[in-house]
Amino acid sequence: EPWSMQTAPQVFLFAMVLMIFITSLMGNTLMIISLMGNTLMIILIHVDPQLHMPMYFLLSQLSFMEMMLVSTIVPKMAANYLLDTRSISPTGCGVQIFLLLTLGGSECFLLTAMSYDRYVAICHPLCYPILMSQKLCLLVTSGSWLLGGIDGLMQAGATLSFPYCHSREINHFFCEAPSLVRLVCADTTIFEFFMYVCCILMLLIPLSLILASYSLILAAVLCMRSAGAGKKAFKTCSSHLVVVGLFYGTIMFIYMRPKSNDSEDHDKVVSVFYTIFTPVLNPLIYSVRNKEVKGALRRWLERHFM
Numbered sequence: 001e002p003w004s005m006q007t008a009p010q011v012f013l014f015a016m017v018l019m020i021f022i023t024s025l026m027g028n029t030l031m032i033i034s035l036m037g038n039t040l041m042i043i044l045i046h047v048d049p050q051l052h053m054p055m056y057f058l059l060s061q062l063s064f065m066e067m068m069l070v071s072t073i074v075p076k077m078a079a080n081y082l083l084d085t086r087s088i089s090p091t092g093c094g095v096q097i098f099l100l101l102t103l104g105g106s107e108c109f110l111l112t113a114m115s116y117d118r119y120v121a122i123c124h125p126l127c128y129p130i131l132m133s134q135k136l137c138l139l140v141t142s143g144s145w146l147l148g149g150i151d152g153l154m155q156a157g158a159t160l161s162f163p164y165c166h167s168r169e170i171n172h173f174f175c176e177a178p179s180l181v182r183l184v185c186a187d188t189t190i191f192e193f194f195m196y197v198c199c200i201l202m203l204l205i206p207l208s209l210i211l212a213s214y215s216l217i218l219a220a221v222l223c224m225r226s227a228g229a230g231k232k233a234f235k236t237c238s239s240h241l242v243v244v245g246l247f248y249g250t251i252m253f254i255y256m257r258p259k260s261n262d263s264e265d266h267d268k269v270v271s272v273f274y275t276i277f278t279p280v281l282n283p284l285i286y287s288v289r290n291k292e293v294k295g296a297l298r299r300w301l302e303r304h305f306m
Contacts, residue, residue, distance in 0.1 A: 037283030038063035041293070048296040054132040055121070056292075058114045061141050065103050065110065066279035072099045073174050073275045080173075090160065093175035098156035100176065100275070104251060105202045106148030111244055112206040113140045115213040118237055123220045151198055158191055172268055174275070178254060179267070199256050207248050214241060239285050246281065250274040 045051045045060040073096070080086045088096070120131045159177045162184040172179040177195070181188050217237055250273045 038067045038279065040297075041283050044293065044296045044300060048299065051292060051296050054134070054137045055114070055117050057134075057137050058110060058117060058141070061144075062107065062110055062114070063283065065107050066282055068099065069103045069107075069275060070279045072096060072103070077173050088175060093180075094156050094160050096175040097159055097177055097180075098152045100152070100174075101155050102145075102148045102152030104148070104274075105151040106144045107247065108202050108206045108251075109144035109147055110141070111240075111247065112209050113137075113144065114240060115210040115244075118240060119213040119217055122217050122237075147202075151202055155195065155198065158194070162186055162188065162191075172271070174271075176254070176267075176271065195255065199252070203248065203252055203256065207244075210244055239290065242285055243278075243282055246278050247274060250278070 041063040042060045045056045076088065076092070076096070080088075117132055120128050124131060155177055159180050162181075163186055164180075164183050165185040168183070170179050170183070181191065214237060221237075250270050253270050254267055254274075
């Protein structure tokens with residue numbers, strides 16, 4: 001039996017139709033912006049020799065994850081709104097949960113690797129080619145994808161294995177594990193405990209490592225004699241911290257907060273940030289605040305269009 005999304009009361013029909021049209025239009029626009037921005041970032045990193053560095057290799061992986069994340073949610077959401085079907089098959093629902101958890105978990109570990117990269121570049125610049133070799137970058141990236149995939153497979157499988165003997169209406173605009181767990185007519189205590197353990201492993205431990213890395217970076221920047229070098233290091237790291245704050249803040253709000261029916265509307269609003277707005281903002285944050293990326297974009301435009 002397909003899952004269906006809750007419909008609005010008839011008294012708000014006109015307002016909802018208008019809102020659905022605007023939401024659909026915004027969703028498609030944001031998806032296009034995100035795909036264009038992240039695709040451009042990947043192209044620049046691939047074609048510009050000056051960006052062939054571990055930091056930008058990790059950044060290209062982040063852009064690829066963001067492209068997949070936005071493509072997992074927005075097309076189905078827009079199709080449901082435009083066609084007024086608001087339904088999704090159990091298989092489609094499971095795929096959405098798996099991809100969301102896989103990409104979210106992988107991004108957690110990748111952001112940790114990026115903070116380590118900045119720590120090595122600023123605190124141990126002479127050892128950077130050894131401590132951040134190409135082999136290590138490939139190993140870290142593969143490990144991030146693998147651990148994220150394992151987490152997604154386990155949680156998606158467990159979520160869909162529960163009996164749903166009541167309403168199959170999800171109060172959400174996509175399939176998310178916490179929203180489905182509220183509809184389960186069995187005891188979910190063990191599963192919720194398992195989810196908290198996964199959150200500690202996938203969120204709190206990487207976040208602690210990120211904060212430790214940037215604390216050491218901040219201490220090193222304050223000790224720098226060159227004001228220009230310190231300013232450049234601080235500017236680069238501040239971009240990373242903005243991304244970390246947006247991503248971790250929203251995901252921890254969704255997955256590490258006590259669940260209640262009163263919080264469903266808040267969950268939907270917060271979910272928009274880590275599934276749609278963050279993938280749109282990331283290329284802007286990294287490109288606008290990065291001199292090397294802006295230089296690569298200028299050279300690429302001059303070579304192909306001017």
